[in-house]
Structure formats: structure tokens, C-alpha cells
Amino acid sequence: MKYIIIGLGSFGASLAEKLTAQGNEVIGIDINMQKVEAFKEKISHTICLDATDEHTVNGLPLKDTDIVIVAIGENQGTNVMVSALLKNLKVKKLISRAVNNLHENVLNAIGVDEIVHPEQESAERWAKKLCMHGVVDSFELNDYFSIVEVKLPRKYENKTVEDVQFRERYNLLVLTTLKNAQVDTNIGNTKTIVDVQSVATPSLVLEKGDILVLYGNNKDINRFIKSA
Numbered sequence: 375m376k377y378i379i380i381g382l383g384s385f386g387a388s389l390a391e392k393l394t395a396q397g398n399e400v401i402g403i404d405i406n407m408q409k410v411e412a413f414k415e416k417i418s419h420t421i422c423l424d425a426t427d428e429h430t431v432n433g434l435p436l437k438d439t440d441i442v443i444v445a446i447g448e449n450q451g452t453n454v455m456v457s458a459l460l461k462n463l464k465v466k467k468l469i470s471r472a473v474n475n476l477h478e479n480v481l482n483a484i485g486v487d488e489i490v491h492p493e494q495e496s497a498e499r500w501a502k503k504l505c506m507h508g509v510v511d512s513f514e515l516n517d518y519f520s521i522v523e524v525k526l527p528r529k530y531e532n533k534t535v536e537d538v539q540f541r542e543r544y545n546l547l548v549l550t551t552l553k554n555a556q557v558d559t560n561i562g563n564t565k566t567i568v569d570v571q572s573v574a575t576p577s578l579v580l581e582k583g584d585i586l587v588l589y590g591n592n593k594d595i596n597r598f599i600k601s602a
């Protein structure tokens with residue numbers, strides 16, 4: 375896939391780096407030459423330009439690009455201007471970053487295809503991590519259902535998925551386990567997953583240090599965590 379990411383702040387730059395690492399062709403754009411220099415090794419292509427300049431933006435390979443992401447956050451005015459400009463230029467798919475509700479309403483009115491809220495999404499994940507003891511990471515599907523990564527409770531070590539009866543006792547589905555995972559749940563620290571297994575089977579043996587990837591209702595996930 376081909377991406378253009380506008381604004382190499384912390385969100386835009388890490389998104390561009392990750393998409394590049396996954397084998398996509400990414401053009402990272404920033405008005406600040408220092409940002410462009412800082413990321414030129416990590417992003418497929420980097421260009422220094424002012425994305426509010428229609429003439430310059432028109433010169434980008436927009437027709438060959440699958441997704442354009444406006445990742446400018448702090449300056450909402452610039453974000454809105456750049457989003458409107460790209461909408462006018464009829465890019466295939468336009469994703470914009472919103473920092474608050476009013477900003478989101480404006481982006482919706484412009485007609486962007488999708489809106490991302492990195493601050494809100496990461497706050498939700500952190501809230502879960504802090505409130506649910508043992509939760510390493512989480513992904514909210516909606517207000518009720520989530521996929522969470524939870525440290526294997528000690529009492530389930532050396533038991534199989536079938537023994538624990540996740541479905542019957544907790545109404546939860548084990549999607550997989552992450553083996554040999556090195557996890558540090560302190561704020562700010564990241565985790566390194568060494569070995570991801572395929573889809574969990576009833577006979578899968580749960581071992582010390584495993585991370586369970588569970589799917590279910592938030593209430594049931596909480597019940598499981600509290601019972602541990």
C-alpha cells in the first residue's frame with residue numbers, strides 16, 4: 375500500500391515508521407526540515423513542504439496513493455485547511471486526526487473518510503491498563519466489548535484452555551496466548567512479545583509468563599481478572 379502522512383509529530387512519525395517497517399511505501403511530509411532530516415532513514419521517503427500550499431500539494435503523487443493521513447494535531451486550523459485541500463483534490467482515502475469534538479465535527483463536515491483520535495484511544499487503553507489489574511494492553515471494539523491482553527493468573531499455570539473453562543465460567547474466548555512475553559506494566563514502558571502462537575485450541579497448555587489474549591464483554595473480563 376502507498377501512504378502519504380502529513381505532519382511528522384510524535385503520532386505521524388511513529389505511524390509512518392511502523393507502516394514503512396511493515397513494507398508499505400510511505401511519504402512522510404513536514405514543514406520543519408529538522409523533522410524531515412530526523413526521520414529520513416526510517417520512513418521510505420520524506421519531503422519538507424508546507425501542506426497548506428495547494429500548488430505544492432498538487433505536485434505530490436496523490437493519484438498513486440491509497441491513503442493520505444493528516445496527522446497534524448496541535449494546530450487544528452492547519453489540520454482543517456490541509457484536510458479540506460486534500461478533499462478537494464479527491465484523494466482515494468483521506469484520514470484526519472481530531473483532537474476534540476468540535477474539530478471532529480468540522481472534519482466530518484469536510485467529508486474526510488475516517489477520523490483518528492490518538493489521544494483519546496491511548497487514554498482509553500491506559501485507563502483499562504490502570505484499572506484492570508493484570509491487563510497489559512487492550513483494544514476496545516465498542517463500549518461493551520474488548521480484546522485484552524492479560525497476564526496468566528498463577529492458578530491457571532500448567533492447565534489447558536479446556537481445564538480453565540473460559541467460555542463456561544467466564545463467558546470469554548481465548549483467542550491466543552503470547553509465549554515468552556517480556557512485559558513491564560509500569561507507565562511508559564513498552565512490552566516485547568517474543569513468540570505469538572496461532573489460534574488457541576482447547577488442549578493448549580498455559581504456562582508461567584504467558585499473556586492471554588481474551589475477547590469478551592468488559593464485565594466478564596473484569597470478573598475474570600478479579601477472580602484471579
Ligand code: ADP
Nearest residue numbers: 381382383384385404405406424425446447448
Ligand atoms: P504530535 O502531537 O503527534 O506530536 P503535532 O501536532 O505536535 O503532533 O505535530 C504536528 C507536525 O506537523 C509537526 O511536526 C509540524 O512541524 C507539522 N506541521 C505543522 N504545520 C504543517 C504544515 N503546514 N505542513 C506540513 N507539516 C506541518
